[in-house]
Amino acid sequence: MAILEVKDLTKNFGGLRAVDSVNFAVQPGEIFGLIGPNGSGKTTIFNMISHFYPASSGSIIFNGADITRTKTHQVCALGIGRTFQIVRPLKRMTVLDNVIASAFLRCRTMGEARKAAEETLEFCGLTPYAKHLARGLSIASRKRLEITRAMATRPTLLLLDETAAGLNPGELDEAIALIKQIRESGVTVVIVEHIMRVIMAISDRIHCINHGQTITEGTPREVANHPEVIAAYLGHGGGGQYADH
Amino acid sequence: MLRERGWELSLLAVLLVFPLAVQDAYFRHLMILVLLWVTIGTGWNLLAGYTGQVSFGTAAFFGVGAYTAGLLAHHLEISAWWGLLLGGPLAVLVGFPFGWISFPLRGAYFALGSLALGEIMRLLATVWESLTEGMVGILIMQTFVSKVPYYYLALGLALASILVMELVTRSRLGYYFVSIREDQDAAASIGIDTTRYKMVSLSLHAFLTGTAGALYMNYMGFIDPQVVFSLSDISIMAILVVIVGGVGTIMGPVVGAFVMVAVQEIFRSGGFGGLKALTQAVGGGFLPVLTKYITQAHVLAFGVLVVVVIMTLPNGIVGDWSRIKRALRRG
Amino acid sequence: MDVLLQTLVAGLLKGGLYALIGIGMTLIMGVMGIINLAHGQMMMVAMYLTFVLFTFLGLDPYFSLLLTMPALFLLGAAVQRWALNPLLKVESLLPQNQVLMTVGIGMVLTEVMRFIFSSNYQSLKTGYSDATFFLGQISFSVPLTIAFLVACLFTSLMFWFLLKTDLGRSIRAVAQDAEAAQLMGVNAERIRTITMGLGAALVAAAGTLLLPVYYLFPDIGKPFTTKAFIITILGGLGSTVGAILGGVTLGLAEALGSTFLGMQYEDLVGLVIFILVLLFLPGGFKRLTKV
Numbered sequence: 001m002a003i004l005e006v007k008d009l010t011k012n013f014g015g016l017r018a019v020d021s022v023n024f025a026v027q028p029g030e031i032f033g034l035i036g037p038n039g040s041g042k043t044t045i046f047n048m049i050s051h052f053y054p055a056s057s058g059s060i061i062f063n064g065a066d067i068t069r070t071k072t073h074q075v076c077a078l079g080i081g082r083t084f085q086i087v088r089p090l091k092r093m094t095v096l097d098n099v100i101a102s103a104f105l106r107c108r109t110m111g112e113a114r115k116a117a118e119e120t121l122e123f124c125g126l127t128p129y130a131k132h133l134a135r136g137l138s139i140a141s142r143k144r145l146e147i148t149r150a151m152a153t154r155p156t157l158l159l160l161d162e163t164a165a166g167l168n169p170g171e172l173d174e175a176i177a178l179i180k181q182i183r184e185s186g187v188t189v190v191i192v193e194h195i196m197r198v199i200m201a202i203s204d205r206i207h208c209i210n211h212g213q214t215i216t217e218g219t220p221r222e223v224a225n226h227p228e229v230i231a232a233y234l235g236h237g238g239g240g241q242y243a244d245h
Numbered sequence: 246m247l248r249e250r251g252w253e254l255s256l257l258a259v260l261l262v263f264p265l266a267v268q269d270a271y272f273r274h275l276m277i278l279v280l281l282w283v284t285i286g287t288g289w290n291l292l293a294g295y296t297g298q299v300s301f302g303t304a305a306f307f308g309v310g311a312y313t314a315g316l317l318a319h320h321l322e323i324s325a326w327w328g329l330l331l332g333g334p335l336a337v338l339v340g341f342p343f344g345w346i347s348f349p350l351r352g353a354y355f356a357l358g359s360l361a362l363g364e365i366m367r368l369l370a371t372v373w374e375s376l377t378e379g380m381v382g383i384l385i386m387q388t389f390v391s392k393v394p395y396y397y398l399a400l401g402l403a404l405a406s407i408l409v410m411e412l413v414t415r416s417r418l419g420y421y422f423v424s425i426r427e428d429q430d431a432a433a434s435i436g437i438d439t440t441r442y443k444m445v446s447l448s449l450h451a452f453l454t455g456t457a458g459a460l461y462m463n464y465m466g467f468i469d470p471q472v473v474f475s476l477s478d479i480s481i482m483a484i485l486v487v488i489v490g491g492v493g494t495i496m497g498p499v500v501g502a503f504v505m506v507a508v509q510e511i512f513r514s515g516g517f518g519g520l521k522a523l524t525q526a527v528g529g530g531f532l533p534v535l536t537k538y539i540t541q542a543h544v545l546a547f548g549v550l551v552v553v554v555i556m557t558l559p560n561g562i563v564g565d566w567s568r569i570k571r572a573l574r575r576g
Numbered sequence: 577m578d579v580l581l582q583t584l585v586a587g588l589l590k591g592g593l594y595a596l597i598g599i600g601m602t603l604i605m606g607v608m609g610i611i612n613l614a615h616g617q618m619m620m621v622a623m624y625l626t627f628v629l630f631t632f633l634g635l636d637p638y639f640s641l642l643l644t645m646p647a648l649f650l651l652g653a654a655v656q657r658w659a660l661n662p663l664l665k666v667e668s669l670l671p672q673n674q675v676l677m678t679v680g681i682g683m684v685l686t687e688v689m690r691f692i693f694s695s696n697y698q699s700l701k702t703g704y705s706d707a708t709f710f711l712g713q714i715s716f717s718v719p720l721t722i723a724f725l726v727a728c729l730f731t732s733l734m735f736w737f738l739l740k741t742d743l744g745r746s747i748r749a750v751a752q753d754a755e756a757a758q759l760m761g762v763n764a765e766r767i768r769t770i771t772m773g774l775g776a777a778l779v780a781a782a783g784t785l786l787l788p789v790y791y792l793f794p795d796i797g798k799p800f801t802t803k804a805f806i807i808t809i810l811g812g813l814g815s816t817v818g819a820i821l822g823g824v825t826l827g828l829a830e831a832l833g834s835t836f837l838g839m840q841y842e843d844l845v846g847l848v849i850f851i852l853v854l855l856f857l858p859g860g861f862k863r864l865t866k867v
Binding site for chain 2: 050052071072073074076077081082084088089090091092093097100101102104105110113149150152153
């Protein structure tokens with residue numbers, strides 16, 4: 001059974017249809033890529049799943065239960081963690097405190113929460129920065145903090161929104177390694193990403209949308225060679241250099 | 246612990262022996278006001294400084310607490326001391342529908358709603374004469390002639406509110422409050438029910454403020470809508486106590502309460518009565534005029550203080566203490 | 577029936593002035609994203625200015641519009657330039673420190689006026705203060721009718737300005753997305769300063785127009801600040817059309833309230849409407865009209 005199923009998901013903003021009858025299903029344990037040009041509706045889909053705004057129509061099924069109308073904090077409590085495209089750390093708290101705030105979702109006491117937070121920091125490689133204020137971090141560490149915070153809520157499904165944007169090549173490799181490590185720990189990952197190198201390297205399957213509509217879905221190789229995907233990214237007649245990565 | 250908390254503990258020691266050392270009724274009265282403001286300021290700090298929900302309606306809860314105590318005695322001839330137990334819960338009850346309406350909304354709604362709540366309560370207390378006696382106000386017999394029992398009650402309440410603060414900031418509640426202040430969406434995304442925890446914060450604020458209001462009624466023996474539902478003297482004063490002392494710090498409201506009560510009294514009484522004494526000693530001249538102007542100027546001073554503090558000490562005396570020390574050393 | 581009609585007329589005329597107050601507030605709300613809790617106090621300053629011009633120079637209130645509006649424009653712009661803009665750069669834990677700042681400024685304005693003019697009620701009696709004319713059985717106050725017409729004129733001018741001029745477009749751009757506007761070469765700080773000035777000038781016009789039929793004392797600012805934010809909430813934060821609808825609604829509601837419930841309930845009516853809007857129409861009229 002799919003861990004996450006999106007059925008005919010649609011979102012209208014006034015007269016604009018940002019997402020138009022999108023369907024996909026994510027299998028437990030996979031890394032599922034969601035790609036598309038700027039403004040194609042990827043983040044909107046994430047925001048509907050975590051219910052920052054309601055879907056106009058369609059449904060979202062998580063572990064067999066309909067969560068289309070479930071509130072943001074309850075979605076998280078059910079086991080869906082997410083990160084934000086524009087990082088939103090709790091700026092005037094230390095890195096450790098940021099993660100403790102998340103860990104309280106599954107911990108009763110301060111001691112348990114602190115221990116869980118420290119473990120998650122270690123897992124994500126942020127322990128050296130534990131005492132730093134979140135706003136003083138580099139962009140790479142902030143992105144990592146986003147992931148750490150989401151992981152501290154012990155999700156079974158993690159939604160990653162452009163966690164690789166703005167990273168240098170070395171940091172990209174580290175990010176890829178972290179995402180793979182998260183998957184190995186048993187968490188299913190849905191990833192929105194612009195950097196083809198990342199998404200091609202780690203995704204098991206990729207779903208491509210443009211103008212809110214599905215173009216295709218398949219393995220990285222299939223998607224990369226799909227003419228409409230190439231057209232969407234490079235304009236008609238563009239070369240296939242992205243497909244080689 | 247002892248070393249870190251050195252000045253706090255010495256302050257506590259001074260406060261404990263204060264009424265034994267100082268017999269003067271006027272200064273005892275001022276200290277009771279300071280302690281009441283510590284409680285009210287701590288409540289506002291919890292809601293605004295820690296949870297990020299700026300309220301202009303502190304007077305609503307203060308007034309409800311005060312009227313609870315007053316009306317029990319006035320209508321039912323039940324001791325006004327029961328108000329100390331009931332004032333807090335009743336204030337929470339008033340806060341509930343208000344929070345329930347305004348918290349799910351984004352933007353300025355809470356701040357505006359709180360301003361409206363304070364005004365509504367003031368108008369209600371003025372108009373609903375069969376219940377509140379309107380502008381005439383409520384007069385009750387005070388239990389004690391001496392100020393000492395009131396002093397220790399106010400001290401107990403202030404200590405209790407600081408204790409609540411200490412406990413909250415070290416627990417899940419504190420983490421959740423600060424998360425909501427820093428970024429409401431991010432807070433929701435890590436599983437925090439933001440509306441619910443904002444309600445918890447508002448309830449704590451209302452409870453502390455309402456209890457302080459009930460104590461005020463018992464102590465002063467007289468209230469009317471203009472006094473306990475006052476926008477400038479209660480709601481704005483509460484904000485000032487916290488921003489002068491230090492938003493989001495536990496000791497901020499304590500420092501702020503001392504400073505603000507002093508400022509208020511300097512203006513209200515012309516330098517703790519010093520100007521009056523000077524006038525009597527020197528006799529005539531420009532001093533009476535000066536005294537008259539200065540006693541009128543306490544609200545102006547509040548306004549100027551708001552402007553100056555926000556511009557120069559955005560984190561208050563406690564929050565900007567290191568900056569103040571540096572500036573003093575340089576100067 | 578006549579009582580009702582008379583009440584509606586009175587409410588509508590007052591509503592025109594309220595719309596003027598509301599538009600100033602909603603402009604500021606839209607561009608700065610803050611509520612200006614010194615709005616009514618700025619109006620109070622304009623009223624005192626009108627009062628002084630009339631008493632000492634014999635200047636007719638309608639003529640003094642030409643002076644009070646620019647004067648308040650400068651006051652508003654100065655407040656924004658030297659008190660509010662700097663706060664954008666201040667690092668503070670304090671949420672909404674700009675709103676708190678406007679509270680402080682409102683207090684300072686009120687108390688300074690009290691210093692100069694004392695707390696006594698003042699009023700300004702012109703030859704036409706009590707003049708009325710009749711349409712059928714319904715009486716129209718001449719100054720309120722003039723005020724209503726001038727308010728309509730300023731409102732239309734404001735619309736033309738926002739829609740058709742470069743500066744107006746820049747203001748709307750900053751209101752929509754300050755960062756994007758800045759990237760397009762709009763100086764957002766300057767726009768904020770101008771907007772605050774415009775908001776103050778509009779509320780100054782309302783104050784000057786109101787003075788011939790009203791009374792004046794330093795604390796009069798506060799209830800008008802309350803009215804201004806009720807209008808803004810009614811209309812939907814930041815919506816200009818909403819502010820007009822909100823202003824007229826409040827005017828009508830207050831008139832009906834004071835006629836049928838009693839004078840002392842006039843202020844309470846506005847606050848009750850405020851709560852009802854929050855409960856049943858949280859986006860204000862903007863939700864209905866989409867503008």
